[in-house]
Amino acid sequence: MGVASKSGCGYFKMASFGKVIRKNSLNAFSRVVLRRDFTRGRHSLGLVYGEYGDPGTVLKLEEIPVAEDLKDDEIEVDMLCAPVNPSDMNQIQGTYPFKSELPAVGGNEGVGLVRRCGLRVTGMKEGDWVIPILPGVGTWRSTLISNCNKFLKVSSSTGLDFAATLQVNPPTAYRMLKDFVSLQPGDTLIQNGANSGVGQAVIQLAAAWDISTINVVRTRPDSSDFDVINYLKELGATEVVTEEFLHSHKMKELIKGYSRPALGLNCVGGDSSTGVAKLLKEKGTLITYGGMSRKPVTIATSLFIFKQLTCIGYWNGLWLTNNITNNRALIEDMFHDLCTLGEKGLLRAPRSTKHELINYKNAINESMKPFVSSKQLLMIKN
Amino acid sequence: MGVASKSGCGYFKMASFGKVIRKNSLNAFSRVVLRRDFTRGRHSLGLVYGEYGDPGTVLKLEEIPVAEDLKDDEIEVDMLCAPVNPSDMNQIQGTYPFKSELPAVGGNEGVGLVRRCGLRVTGMKEGDWVIPILPGVGTWRSTLISNCNKFLKVSSSTGLDFAATLQVNPPTAYRMLKDFVSLQPGDTLIQNGANSGVGQAVIQLAAAWDISTINVVRTRPDSSDFDVINYLKELGATEVVTEEFLHSHKMKELIKGYSRPALGLNCVGGDSSTGVAKLLKEKGTLITYGGMSRKPVTIATSLFIFKQLTCIGYWNGLWLTNNITNNRALIEDMFHDLCTLGEKGLLRAPRSTKHELINYKNAINESMKPFVSSKQLLMIKN
Structure with missing residues (x-):
C-alpha cells in the first residue's frame, strides 16, 4: 500500500516526513x-x-x-x-x-x-x-x-x-508474512485495511499457508457499493470485521476463538492501529506499511513496556533495492513462489x-476516489 | 521510570492494558x-x-x-x-x-x-x-x-x-544504552523526560562513555522551583531543551550540530514521543520505558515506512527476571560496572x-506530586 497526499481518498500526507531523502536513488x-x-x-x-x-x-x-x-x-x-x-x-x-x-x-x-x-x-x-x-x-x-x-x-x-x-502488493504481503515473525500453520494474524491490494494478498497467502486471518475493513459509506466482507471471505479470509466492530467488546470475544496473533499488519494508522496493536500477543510485532487514515500510528505505552510489543515498517521498494544486487536469487524465488500460487489459483x-x-x-480519477474496491x-x- | 495512575503527577493510566498478566510472577x-x-x-x-x-x-x-x-x-x-x-x-x-x-x-x-x-x-x-x-x-x-x-x-x-x-533506574539506563543500538563514542542519543531518575542515569552513563545526549525536559510551571537545565548539564548533559523547544524550528538547527541520533528514549509519550522520533536517523530505534504524559506513543506512519524506524519497549523488572537464573553473571557485571562508576563519581x-x-x-504524598525533582x-x- 503506497501513500499519497490527496485528501479524502484514504491516503496520508507526507508533510511530517519533511524532505526528499532519496533523490533519484530508485528511478x-x-x-x-x-x-x-x-x-x-x-x-x-x-x-x-x-x-x-x-x-x-x-x-x-x-x-x-x-x-x-x-x-x-x-x-x-x-x-x-x-x-x-x-x-x-x-x-x-x-x-x-x-x-x-x-x-x-x-x-x-x-x-x-x-x-x-x-x-x-x-x-x-x-x-x-x-x-x-x-x-x-x-x-x-x-x-x-x-x-x-x-x-x-x-x-x-x-x-x-x-x-x-505482481511487483508491489504480493511481495509486500509475502515479506511481511515471512520476515518478521515465524508464523506456523494454525497461527493467527490480524490486519486492518484488509481490502487493500496488499490486504487481499495477505489473506490469500495466509490461507495457502494455513494461517488464520482476522481482517478489519473500514465501514463503507455505501453498503450497496460492494460486499467487501463476502468478497474477502471468498478469497480465504477467516474473519472479516468492520473498524466499528474492532473497537467493540465483541472483538474481544471473537479473538478468543483463535490463537492470539503474534503479527499485526497496519496500513491505516490512528485508532485502527491502536485497536490492532491491543489484540496482539505478548512480544507481538506490528508492521506498518501504509497510512490510509492519514493519522499517525498510536500505541498505548503499556503495550511497549509490559507487552514488549515491537513496531516496525515495511517498504517494498526499499527491500527490493536492498536485495537486487546481492540477493537476486531471494527475489527470484519469491516471484516464483507467487507465480506458482497464481497458477494454482491460490493467489488472484x-x-x-x-x-x-x-x-x-x-x-487517475478513479484511483483517487475513496473506498474504490477496484x-x-x-x-x-x- | 515506572508508571502509575494518579492524575496530574505525570503518570499514565493503565486502563488500556486491561488485565493482570503476571499474577505473582515477580513478587x-x-x-x-x-x-x-x-x-x-x-x-x-x-x-x-x-x-x-x-x-x-x-x-x-x-x-x-x-x-x-x-x-x-x-x-x-x-x-x-x-x-x-x-x-x-x-x-x-x-x-x-x-x-x-x-x-x-x-x-x-x-x-x-x-x-x-x-x-x-x-x-x-x-x-x-x-x-x-x-x-x-x-x-x-x-x-x-x-x-x-x-x-x-x-x-x-x-x-x-x-x-x-541502584536497582531500578541505573539498570534501565544501562540496558537501554547497551542492548538495542551499538553506540560508539561520538554518537548522539536523544531522550525526553530527561530529569527522571532514568534520564539522569542516562545522561551520566552516556557522558562516561563519550556519547552526546540531547535532553528534553518538560517546561516547569514554577521556574523558581529548581533549575533543571543547569542541574542536568552539571551531570554531563550535552544539550538540555524544553518540550516547547523540541517542537520549534530551533530544534532542527540544534540537532545539526550532532551526529543524527540512532537512539531515542521515551518516557513521556504523546507529542513528545512524536517529536523525539522525528529527529532520529534512518533505521533509528525508539525505546519506550514510561508514559509520563499519560498519552500513547504517537509516531508518523512515514517514519515507520520510509525511515525504517523501530519502536520497542524496555521493562527493567522483566529483564532482570528473564536473566536472574541463566545470566546472573550478566546482572552482576552490570551492577559492578554501575558501582564502579558510582565510586568514581561518574554516576550519582x-x-x-x-x-x-x-x-x-x-x-508518599511528595512522590505523587507533579514536577517533583527529588x-x-x-x-x-x-
Missing part, C-alpha cells in the same frame, strides 16, 4: 529526455509529467523518443498493462520520499513483452513477459528500453492482470477496471 | 502473613496494604512477624533505606500488570544490611550491604528474610542513597528527600 534510469521536434527516429507513447502536482493536471500523453540501437545488456519492452497505484500518485505529487528527475514517465509497476534483446542478454528472449523489479522504470508508456537486470521474466499463464500487479489479481492508455484521466489498470498494448 | 516471595495476635516471636515494622487503592489510604505501618530460624540458603536483612518509585504506587493502586497477593508489603527497591546468614550462604556475610535483584521483595520494612539468591552484595563506599536507588544518586519510616505519608527516600534503620 534514475526512468528519466526521459523529451524533444519537441520529433522529425526523426522512433517514438513511444507515454504519460509524462514535467512538474510535480495534481496527477490529473500535470500528466500529459506525449511521444517519447526511443533509441534505435540496443546496448548489449539492454532489452526493449512493449508494455502491455500497468496499474495506477497510490504510490504512483505520491510520486507525481512530489510528496514521495524520493523524487523523479523531471521530466519523467509515470508508473512503477506493470507487465511488458520483450520485443528485442541486446547481444549479451541471457535468460530472456523475444516474446517473453517481463516485469520491472524496482520501482522507477516509468511503466506508463508503450515502449521502453532498460538494462535487462532491472526486469524479471514471468510466466504468461497467470494472466495479464496478475502479472501487471485484485478486482480491476481497465482503461485504454488514451483514457488515462479516468484511471484497481485501475492501463491497457497499453493489446 | 510471590514478598507475601506476608499478618497475624493480629502478636503474643510471641520477633517482629519487623513495615508498610503493609491489605487492599488495592490510594497508597496514602491503604498503606498502614504495622508489625510483621519475622521467623526465628533461617533456612540454609536464606539471609536476614535489616533494610536501611528504600525509595518510593512511581511503579511502587502502581502496584499498590492495583494498576500494575502483576499484582501482589494481599496482604503485601510495599516497596521494590532499597539497600539493606545482612544481619544473619543461613548455613549454606556463600559470598555474603553479616554486615554486608545488599540490594534485592528483582522487584517484589517488599522493601518498606525494617527486617526481612529472603533466599540469598534474590539479593546482590554491593559496596558501601558508594553511599546509602546510591545503593538504595538522584537528588533526594529523606523521611523516617514513621513519616511515610509525607514520602526522589523520596524512606530511612528505615540508621
Whole structure:
C-alpha cells in the first residue's frame, strides 16, 4: 500500500516526513529526455509529467523518443498493462520520499513483452513477459528500453492482470508474512485495511499457508457499493470485521476463538492501529506499511513496556533495492513462489477496471476516489 | 521510570492494558502473613496494604512477624533505606500488570544490611550491604528474610542513597544504552523526560562513555522551583531543551550540530514521543520505558515506512527476571560496572528527600506530586 497526499481518498500526507531523502536513488534510469521536434527516429507513447502536482493536471500523453540501437545488456519492452497505484500518485505529487528527475514517465509497476534483446542478454528472449523489479522504470508508456537486470521474466499463464500487479502488493504481503515473525500453520494474524491490494494478498497467502486471518475493513459509506466482507471471505479470509466492530467488546470475544496473533499488519494508522496493536500477543510485532487514515500510528505505552510489543515498517521498494544486487536469487524465488500460487489459483489479481492508455484521466480519477474496491489498470498494448 | 495512575503527577493510566498478566510472577516471595495476635516471636515494622487503592489510604505501618530460624540458603536483612518509585504506587493502586497477593508489603527497591546468614550462604556475610535483584521483595520494612539468591552484595563506599536507588533506574539506563543500538563514542542519543531518575542515569552513563545526549525536559510551571537545565548539564548533559523547544524550528538547527541520533528514549509519550522520533536517523530505534504524559506513543506512519524506524519497549523488572537464573553473571557485571562508576563519581544518586519510616505519608504524598525533582527516600534503620 503506497501513500499519497490527496485528501479524502484514504491516503496520508507526507508533510511530517519533511524532505526528499532519496533523490533519484530508485528511478534514475526512468528519466526521459523529451524533444519537441520529433522529425526523426522512433517514438513511444507515454504519460509524462514535467512538474510535480495534481496527477490529473500535470500528466500529459506525449511521444517519447526511443533509441534505435540496443546496448548489449539492454532489452526493449512493449508494455502491455500497468496499474495506477497510490504510490504512483505520491510520486507525481512530489510528496514521495524520493523524487523523479523531471521530466519523467509515470508508473512503477506493470507487465511488458520483450520485443528485442541486446547481444549479451541471457535468460530472456523475444516474446517473453517481463516485469520491472524496482520501482522507477516509468511503466506508463508503450515502449521502453532498460538494462535487462532491472526486469524479471514471468510466466504468461497467470494472466495479464496478475502479472501487471505482481511487483508491489504480493511481495509486500509475502515479506511481511515471512520476515518478521515465524508464523506456523494454525497461527493467527490480524490486519486492518484488509481490502487493500496488499490486504487481499495477505489473506490469500495466509490461507495457502494455513494461517488464520482476522481482517478489519473500514465501514463503507455505501453498503450497496460492494460486499467487501463476502468478497474477502471468498478469497480465504477467516474473519472479516468492520473498524466499528474492532473497537467493540465483541472483538474481544471473537479473538478468543483463535490463537492470539503474534503479527499485526497496519496500513491505516490512528485508532485502527491502536485497536490492532491491543489484540496482539505478548512480544507481538506490528508492521506498518501504509497510512490510509492519514493519522499517525498510536500505541498505548503499556503495550511497549509490559507487552514488549515491537513496531516496525515495511517498504517494498526499499527491500527490493536492498536485495537486487546481492540477493537476486531471494527475489527470484519469491516471484516464483507467487507465480506458482497464481497458477494454482491460490493467489488472484485484485478486482480491476481497465482503461485504454488514451483514457488515462479516468484511471487517475478513479484511483483517487475513496473506498474504490477496484484497481485501475492501463491497457497499453493489446 | 515506572508508571502509575494518579492524575496530574505525570503518570499514565493503565486502563488500556486491561488485565493482570503476571499474577505473582515477580513478587510471590514478598507475601506476608499478618497475624493480629502478636503474643510471641520477633517482629519487623513495615508498610503493609491489605487492599488495592490510594497508597496514602491503604498503606498502614504495622508489625510483621519475622521467623526465628533461617533456612540454609536464606539471609536476614535489616533494610536501611528504600525509595518510593512511581511503579511502587502502581502496584499498590492495583494498576500494575502483576499484582501482589494481599496482604503485601510495599516497596521494590532499597539497600539493606545482612544481619544473619543461613548455613549454606556463600559470598555474603553479616554486615554486608545488599540490594534485592528483582522487584517484589517488599522493601518498606525494617527486617526481612529472603533466599540469598534474590539479593546482590554491593559496596558501601558508594553511599546509602546510591545503593538504595541502584536497582531500578541505573539498570534501565544501562540496558537501554547497551542492548538495542551499538553506540560508539561520538554518537548522539536523544531522550525526553530527561530529569527522571532514568534520564539522569542516562545522561551520566552516556557522558562516561563519550556519547552526546540531547535532553528534553518538560517546561516547569514554577521556574523558581529548581533549575533543571543547569542541574542536568552539571551531570554531563550535552544539550538540555524544553518540550516547547523540541517542537520549534530551533530544534532542527540544534540537532545539526550532532551526529543524527540512532537512539531515542521515551518516557513521556504523546507529542513528545512524536517529536523525539522525528529527529532520529534512518533505521533509528525508539525505546519506550514510561508514559509520563499519560498519552500513547504517537509516531508518523512515514517514519515507520520510509525511515525504517523501530519502536520497542524496555521493562527493567522483566529483564532482570528473564536473566536472574541463566545470566546472573550478566546482572552482576552490570551492577559492578554501575558501582564502579558510582565510586568514581561518574554516576550519582538522584537528588533526594529523606523521611523516617514513621513519616511515610509525607514520602508518599511528595512522590505523587507533579514536577517533583527529588526522589523520596524512606530511612528505615540508621
